[in-house]
Amino acid sequence: xxxxxxxxxxCGIAQxxxxxxxxxxxxxxxxxxxxxxxxxxxxxxxxxxxxxxSSRLQHLVNHQILEKVNVGRQGARYEYRxxxxxxxxxxxxxTLREWSDEWIYGKGNEPVIVKDRRTRRRVPKLQLxxxxxxxxxxxxxxxxxxxxxxxxTHARFARRS
Amino acid sequence: xxxxxxxxxxCGIAQxxxxxxxxxxxxxxxxxxxxxxxxxxxxxxxxxxxxxxSSRLQHLVNHQILEKVNVGRQGARYEYRxxxxxxxxxxxxxTLREWSDEWIYGKGNEPVIVKDRRTRRRVPKLQLxxxxxxxxxxxxxxxxxxxxxxxxTHARFARRS
DNA sequence: CCATTCGGTTGCTTTACGCAACCAAATCAA
DNA sequence: TTGATTTGGTTGCGTAAAGCAACCGAATGG
Numbered sequence: 001x002x003x004x005x006x007x008x009x010x011c012g013i014a015q016x017x018x019x020x021x022x023x024x025x026x027x028x029x030x031x032x033x034x035x036x037x038x039x040x041x042x043x044x045x046x047x048x049x050x051x052x053x054s055s056r057l058q059h060l061v062n063h064q065i066l067e068k069v070n071v072g073r074q075g076a077r078y079e080y081r082x083x084x085x086x087x088x089x090x091x092x093x094x095t096l097r098e099w100s101d102e103w104i105y106g107k108g109n110e111p112v113i114v115k116d117r118r119t120r121r122r123v124p125k126l127q128l129x130x131x132x133x134x135x136x137x138x139x140x141x142x143x144x145x146x147x148x149x150x151x152x153t154h155a156r157f158a159r160r161s
Numbered sequence: 162x163x164x165x166x167x168x169x170x171x172c173g174i175a176q177x178x179x180x181x182x183x184x185x186x187x188x189x190x191x192x193x194x195x196x197x198x199x200x201x202x203x204x205x206x207x208x209x210x211x212x213x214x215s216s217r218l219q220h221l222v223n224h225q226i227l228e229k230v231n232v233g234r235q236g237a238r239y240e241y242r243x244x245x246x247x248x249x250x251x252x253x254x255x256t257l258r259e260w261s262d263e264w265i266y267g268k269g270n271e272p273v274i275v276k277d278r279r280t281r282r283r284v285p286k287l288q289l290x291x292x293x294x295x296x297x298x299x300x301x302x303x304x305x306x307x308x309x310x311x312x313x314t315h316a317r318f319a320r321r322s
Numbered sequence: 323c324c325a326t327t328c329g330g331t332t333g334c335t336t337t338a339c340g341c342a343a344c345c346a347a348a349t350c351a352a
Numbered sequence: 353t354t355g356a357t358t359t360g361g362t363t364g365c366g367t368a369a370a371g372c373a374a375c376c377g378a379a380t381g382g
Contacts, residue, residue: 002368003184003339004208010272012261013191013254019265023164023182023370030174033299039329047165049371054330076378077328085264087299091287092260093174095252100173103246104180109309111171112318116291117303126252126287130277138194138248142278148270157273163337164370184339200360210340215361237347238359 010150016092019063024048024056029086030093032066037079065089095126171311177253180224185209185217190247191254193227198240226250256287 006014006021020026028042036042043053057080060066065086069079094114101110114123128136145154167175167182181187189203197203204214218241221227226247230240255275262271275284289297306315 006188011188011191012258012266012272014188015261015265016257017184017187019261021182021184021187023178026178026182027167027172027175030172034304040327043329049373050330051332051372052370055369072328072379074379077380082299088260088264090299091256091289092253094289095256095287096177097173099249099253100176100180103249104176105173105309110307111173111310111314113305113307115303115305116297117301119291120303121292123289123297123302124292126256126289128252128255128284128287130280131282131285136277136284138243138251140278141284142276142281143195144274144276146271146274148266149272153272201358204360210342211361212341212363213339233348233359235348238349 010148010153019060019065020089020092022056022059024052025060026093026096028053028056028060029065029082029089032080032082032086033090033093037081039078039080042080060086091126094123098125171309171314180221180226181250181253183217183220185213186221187254187257189214189217189221190226190243190250193241193243193247194251194254198242200239200241203241221247252287255284259286 006018009015020029024046027046031042031045036045039053039057042048042057043050046053048056057066057068061068061080063085064083066080067083069081071077071079097112097114101107105111115121116123128141130136130140143157145157149157167179170176181190185207188207192203192206197206200214200218203209203218204211207214209217218227218229222229222241224246225244227241228244230242232238232240258273258275262268266272276282277284289302291297291301304318306318310318
């Protein structure tokens with residue numbers, strides 16, 4: 001039956017996964033962040049099959065994370081560029097990298113380091129903090145239905161409260 | 162041929178995806194963050210097939226994101242609980258949710274809102290900032306090989322610089 | 323003008339997902 | 353204490369998707 005789709009789930013995580021959750025998608029985006037733009041470059045760097053790459057790029061274009069720009073003088077030579085929506089994924093990629101730096105590689109074994117170009121210092125880690133700068137953990141949070149929630153979702157949170 | 166595996170890729174994103182990249186995995190973790198612990202609850206809430214849920218839970222246990230705790234008085238009644246490594250995924254889930262709030266639902270249409278339990282105010286958005294609090298964008302960053310990088314990776318960054 | 327690169331498509335095989343049926347052990351109700 | 357139900361799965365099957373290889377037209381480079 002193929003895969004379940006998540007778009008009807010009324011949950012931001014599920015929505016994001018609908019756009020990004022396929023196997024190669026986020027790695028394509030990562031490479032786009034490194035400045036990669038061409039089909040052949042993604043193919044060579046990732047070792048992804050052409051048909052799958054083609055499908056993923058289309059998917060990302062459909063979701064307006066990449067845009068396909070014709071750069072040939074007579075047409076038919078393309079670049080895939082990050083849109084603003086795509087660039088907005090930087091915090092997602094960053095938290096994933098920071099998590100694996102800490103919990104998979106361990107301190108001192110990071111494969112890449114991201115620095116501020118201006119100050120040449122490492123970019124401070126992304127952490128949940130309140131307005132006063134206190135670190136927040138899972139227990140400190142309360143999740144409530146937002147304005148865009150379905151009635152069903154409101155009921156779920158009501159039950160829990 | 163089934164799926165390519167990413168663990169040999171010497172990249173934090175790929176490593177994180179190896180642990181979390183499967184279709185249901187991150188939604189299971191999200192539900193774990195909501196306090197969910199039991200097999201049947203995950204099954205009912207997500208509508209996931211039992212065999213797939215079983216496989217994903219094992220995978221998460223293998224990666225030490227969840228731990229399987231026997232809570233039956235005579236054994237054989239289990240709970241799946243977030244480990245510290247699992248709880249450390251909070252920023253990842255948060256940035257995903259914030260991205261979809263902004264770029265999929267749009268302001269004012271968020272399905273859920275996360276508040277600080279103490280102050281009852283919304284948790285400030287996670288953003289990349291330098292030490293002085295300036296927002297950082299893609300162009301402000303430089304990525305360099307870290308101490309755990311393979312020679313190959315060093316070469317890649319050298320070529321680019 | 324010829325060779326090569328780019329950006330794919332098509333066809334085939336293998337793997338993984340979704341569904342349904344089934345099951346043993348533990349727990350619950352009477 | 354016995355019988356029913358819940359829990360946490362496993363097994364088998366059909367379908368959808370990933371991987372591989374071959375091929376291809378248009379654009380580009382020499």
